[in-house]
Amino acid sequence: MLNAPDKRLALQAYEQILELILGGSAKPGELVNERRLADALNMSRTPVRDALLMLEGEGLLLRQGSRGLQVKQMRIEDYMDALQVRLLLEPAVARMAAGKLPAATIAALREQIAEALAQAPGQPADRALVRDIDEGLHGAISDAVENQQLSSIIRTMRRQTQMFDLRAVPERLEDTCREHLEILDAVEAGNGEAAAQAMAAHLSRVRDSIINRLARL
Structure with missing residues (x-):
């Protein structure tokens, strides 16, 4: 279970990645790179990973086996x-x-x-x-x-x-x-x-x- 500071960082990462998805910067069908996202958000990979799991749970990211997570193509x-x-x-x-x-x-x-x-x-x-x-x-x-x-x-x-x-x-x-x-x-x-x-x-x-x-x- 995340402690309070870790949870805050994960939520910050979540909000920023969500905006990339809803704003169209992260395109439908595009693979999400955890390391590059962490660098872009100036965060460690742990809160970014937690944020990606949250977005996967909401159905905005889909797991593609060993290829990782992909932005869902909404039909x-x-x-x-x-x-x-x-x-x-x-x-x-x-x-x-x-x-x-x-x-x-x-x-x-x-x-x-x-x-x-x-x-x-x-x-x-x-x-x-x-x-x-x-x-x-x-x-x-x-x-x-x-x-x-x-x-x-x-x-x-x-x-x-x-x-x-x-x-x-x-x-x-x-x-x-x-x-x-x-x-x-x-x-x-x-x-x-x-x-x-x-x-x-x-x-x-x-x-x-x-x-x-x-x-x-």
């Missing part, structure tokens, strides 16, 4: 499967979380969303901000129900769908922010049914936007 079928799981679980979790989010968490989430909405129209979405908003809202809601297994499943499915989402449909930034506000309003008000409906509507619109984008290709 649209993988995306749709993961989103279907989210549609089954997250509305129910939003219902359970209603009235349970701390006021400070709600205020921080509203501030993030307001920052995103203030971006100049037509400008590319700030990927880090978009990810923070997604992590903040969906993560806080799943954590609020205090079920570690459920939170872990949802987190893994979110990682799978983050490979597409706003990077595939950047014009959805404003819509996503407003949908998040609807979810947050219902959760803050303690209205479980409204929270579940808002979450289901949000995820359905994400799914439909991807389908529409693919239909235009």
Whole structure:
């Protein structure tokens, strides 16, 4: 079991490698070299190895025998499967979380969303901000129900769908922010049914936007 300093380093490595994957710097199908990553992140190989194991557990890296780990090539079928799981679980979790989010968490989430909405129209979405908003809202809601297994499943499915989402449909930034506000309003008000409906509507619109984008290709 990792001690606290080692765990912090592993989480730092995890966040940085995750950003490489979600940002496209680590390409789908590319083999991950532990030593080169450690050099690039200015870390020892131990926290990098721990971070890679975490990402493998979330399905973003696949083990290729003696060749090591490879960035997963996400197919649209993988995306749709993961989103279907989210549609089954997250509305129910939003219902359970209603009235349970701390006021400070709600205020921080509203501030993030307001920052995103203030971006100049037509400008590319700030990927880090978009990810923070997604992590903040969906993560806080799943954590609020205090079920570690459920939170872990949802987190893994979110990682799978983050490979597409706003990077595939950047014009959805404003819509996503407003949908998040609807979810947050219902959760803050303690209205479980409204929270579940808002979450289901949000995820359905994400799914439909991807389908529409693919239909235009």
